[in-house]
Amino acid sequence: MSHTLHSLNSIPTHLLPHIAKIHMEDAGLISKLGYSFVLRYFENAIKDECAFGFYAQDDETDEIMGFSLASPEPSSLTSKLTEDKGWFVKNILKVVFTHPLAFLQMAISSITIRGQMYEPNTIECVYFTVDPKFRGRGLGRSLQKALMDEGRKRGYKKIYASVETWNIASLKATQANGFKIIKTFREGIYHRHRLESEL
Numbered sequence: 001m002s003h004t005l006h007s008l009n010s011i012p013t014h015l016l017p018h019i020a021k022i023h024m025e026d027a028g029l030i031s032k033l034g035y036s037f038v039l040r041y042f043e044n045a046i047k048d049e050c051a052f053g054f055y056a057q058d059d060e061t062d063e064i065m066g067f068s069l070a071s072p073e074p075s076s077l078t079s080k081l082t083e084d085k086g087w088f089v090k091n092i093l094k095v096v097f098t099h100p101l102a103f104l105q106m107a108i109s110s111i112t113i114r115g116q117m118y119e120p121n122t123i124e125c126v127y128f129t130v131d132p133k134f135r136g137r138g139l140g141r142s143l144q145k146a147l148m149d150e151g152r153k154r155g156y157k158k159i160y161a162s163v164e165t166w167n168i169a170s171l172k173a174t175q176a177n178g179f180k181i182i183k184t185f186r187e188g189i190y191h192r193h194r195l196e197s198e199l
C-alpha cells in the first residue's frame with residue numbers, strides 16, 4: 001500500500017478532525033484533556049510560524065494514516081490553548097469536573113516544560129502518531145525521520161524527544177532514527193526518557 005507524506009502546515013482544514021482523532025490514540029496530556037483541546041491544539045499548530053510537520057495519506061483511499069509535528073518551542077503551542085480566554089475557561093472547567101487528574105497533570109507538566117531547555121538551533125519532536133490500522137509497517141519511523149530531514153534543511157542542529165518508558169514502539173522507532181537516551185525522569189504520572197539526536 002503506497003502513501004505520500006504531505007506538509008501538515010498546508011493540510012486542508014476539513015482534514016484536521018482526522019488528525020485530531022488519530023491523536024486521541026496518543027497517551028500524552030492533550031488527549032487526556034479531550035477532543036476539543038486536541039482539535040484546537042492542531043488548529044493552532046498548523047498556523048504557527050515555527051512549528052512544522054507531516055501527515056501520511058494513503059494514495060488510493062486518501063485516508064490519513066498518521067502524522068508528526070516538531071517545534072523549536074513546544075510550550076508556546078500549548079500556551080496558545082489559553083489565548084481565547086472564553087473558550088479556554090469554558091473547556092478547562094469541564095476538565096476540572098470530569099478529569100481532575102488530567103487538570104492536575106497539566107499544571108505539573110507546564111512547570112516541567114518551563115524548566116526544560118530550549119537551546120538555540122534545536123527542535124522537539126512534539127508528536128508522532130500512526131492510526132492503529134497502519135502501525136508496524138515503518139510509518140512511524142518515516143514520519144519522525146521526515147521531521148529530522150526538514151529540521152536539518154531549516155538549519156536546526158539537534159532534535160529532542162520525550163518518550164514514556166513503557167512505549168516500546170515509540171522508543172524503537174526513535175532509537176532506530178539515531179536518538180540516544182540522555183536521561184530518565186518523572187513528570188507527574190509520566191515516567192519518561194529524554195532522547196536527543198544530532199541533525
Ligand SMILES: CC(C)(COP(=O)(O)OP(=O)(O)OC[C@H]1O[C@@H](n2cnc3c(N)ncnc32)[C@H](O)[C@@H]1OP(=O)(O)O)[C@@H](O)C(=O)NCCC(=O)NCCS
Nearest residue numbers: 026128129130135136137138139140141168169170172173
Ligand atoms: C509510536 C508509533 C508512532 C510507532 O508507529 P509505527 O508505524 O507502528 O512504527 P514503525 O512501524 O515505524 O516501527 C518502529 C519500530 O517499533 C517496532 N514496533 C512497532 N510496534 C511495536 C509494538 N507494538 N511493540 C513493540 N515494538 C513495536 C517496530 O518493529 C520497529 O522496530 P524495528 O525498527 O526494530 O523493526 C505508534 O505506535 C503510535 O502511534 N503510538 C501511539 C502514539 C505514540 O505513542 N506516539 C509516540 C509518542 S512519544
